[in-house]
Amino acid sequence: MFLGVSMSKQMVVMQPQPVMISRDSDQWGSGICDCCDDVPECCFAYWCFACFTCIKAKKYGECLCLPLLDFCGIVPPITMSIRVSMRQRYGIKGDMCHDCLVATFCRACVWCQMSREMKARNLQITLIGARNL
Template sequence: MSNQMVVMQPQPVMISRDSDQWGSRVCDCCDDVPECCFAYWCFACFTCIKAKTYGECLCLPLLDFCGIIPPITMSMRVSMRQRYGIKGTMCNDCLVATFCRACVWCQMSREMKARNLPITLVGARNL
């Protein structure tokens, strides 16, 4: 008779100590003037860099320029709300993405900076 032992590794758990609200409002561009200026003067470059920083394809935001409602801006905003546990609605995301696109990207950039979560392995040993 053989005894079989099953060892399960602990799974990572993310506990957010941040708020369930955006760290800044859509029109708080003066909170980070260099980012705001970069977004104003070279919006396409700014959005591509921020999408890459967020972990998406570098050229993905360029698809926004094909229609009235920017699908990439809206989906990035929804994704960011879900990742960081921010309350909101898709209707609100659609409205601000359509009418305040540059400000929304600046807000998302500020949020990524504010909520930059370093990954720490607890109990890991160097071998």
């Protein structure tokens, strides 16, 4: 008995794969005093700072009311902690001494800077070569 093996030809089509380009940097995307980069956020922080910090803490993944604890002392522990956490999460260079100084003396500007950074880091992936067919 003869067993014939039929071989069929199959065409394999490879679809183009998206390429990820990371815009990550080891620096902050904007400076402490670059509030004009996002005027609505800056105005919101100026007019209702407590609401602004609570909303941003929640968006960052922390407890909504956590920033309210900052009003209990000289050095704002929550602002400093979230800033250090953000530096570590995004790989931003810096040190705790600088974080402590800016969190203490430029608290609103620090929160605005962190808000801008969260917005910028959410736009990390760009698809290149993708076509709408």
